[in-house]
Amino acid sequence: MDKANTTLLMEFVLTGLTQESQWRIPLFLVFLVIYLLTILGNLGLIALIWKDPCLHIPMYFFLGSLAFVDTSIASTVTPKMMISxxxxxxxxxxxxxxIQFFSFNFSATTECFLLAAMAYDRYAAICNPLRYSLIMTHQLCTRLLVLSFVGGLLHAFIHEGFLLRLTFCNSNIIHHFYCDIISLFKISCTDPSLNYLIVFIFSGSIQVFTILTVFISYTLVLFTILKKKSVKGIKKAFSTCGAHLLSVSLYFGPLLFMYVRPASPQVDDQDMMDSLFYTVIIPVLNPIIYSLRNKQVIDSLTKLLKKSA
Incomplete structure (x- = not known):
């Protein structure tokens, strides 16, 4: 292509979820409700953890951070989608x-690391209960949290840097409801092969590392649980870990499908459905999953409401 006769595009058009006008208002109302519930649920959970000293333990330290990241993911994507x-x-x-992609990538990567840290915390609590306070010290929790956010930041900077090498001159139509990295590759005039390789290496490595951490941690937890003779202890352990496993499965499933499957221009609709799941649905589900299945959170909320009444 003759670069001298090429006009570089500086604006894009997001096609959004649907082109059918009759669905726009109903979908807007649905996502408005979901977004408000997401903000209320996650910020409410953060406030509850901060206010109740009983929840000032490693498990809720990470859970509060997860709620913050979920709020960030939803706020990065949903408002623009609703306006569209x-x-x-x-x-x-x-x-x-x-900026939108950087914010999303940073938040999504940080969430992967946080889920792995939470799995390790549950392993330490259930497999080494007598040494738990010695293992999960305040210093270790702080380091894991800082590493999660720094890892997310570095990963976002890497992809952002390689995105800057791309040029866009033929089409400015992004077949998505936000600036997804794969969708940008598809309309690039520059060969994005190197970018695909970087996504495969870094995103793939992070997902493999975090999923393996979760898998190994919960495999050891399962063996420890099965050795317990107390039915009450088994139920409590399964209840605590069940919420985390459900959240992890729902989050990593679409991500793996998005970035392991070879890219194809015919799967834009499927990409959007997968993206919708972990950018909109997961952030609203996490506070519900962790709150409704956690007796300590429910007790703290009940106690707070009684004081307010």
Whole structure:
């Protein structure tokens, strides 16, 4: 291509979830309710953990951080998607696109590391209960949290840096409801093969590492649980770990499907459905999953409501 006669595009059009006008208002209302529940649920959980000294333990230290990251993911993607459903705000500049992707990538990667840290915490609590306080010290928890956020930040910077090498000159139509990295590759005038390789190496490595950490931790937890003779102890352990396993399965499933499956221009709709799951659905489900299946959280909430009454 003759670069001298090429006009580089600086604005893009997000096609959004649907082109059917009759679905736009109903979908807008649905996602508005989901977004408000996401903000209320996650920020409420953070406030509850911060206010109740009984919840100032490693498990809830990570859970509060997870709620913060879920809020960030939802706020990065959902408002723009809702505006687009109203027929407005479909245009997004290159700089806005880069900022949106950076924020999403940072938050999503941090969540992967946090889920792994939470799995290790449950392993220490159930497999080594007598040494738990010696293992999960305040210093270790702080280091794991800092490493999770730093890892997310570095991963976002890597992909952002390689995105800057791409040029866009043929099409400015992004077949997605946000600036997803794969969708940007598909409309790039520059050969994105190196970018695909970077995604495979870094995103793949992070997912393999975090999933293996979760898998090994919960395999050891399962063996420890099965050795218990107390039915009450078994039920409590399964109840505590069940919520985390459910959240992990729902989160990593779509991510693996998105980045392990070879890219194809015919799977845009499937990509959007997968993305919708971990950008919109998971952030609203996590506080529900962890709260409704956690007696200590429910007791703290009940106690707080009684004081307020």
């Amino acid at each position: 459903l109203l027929g407005k705000g479909k245009i997004i500049s290159l700089s806005e696109c880069m």
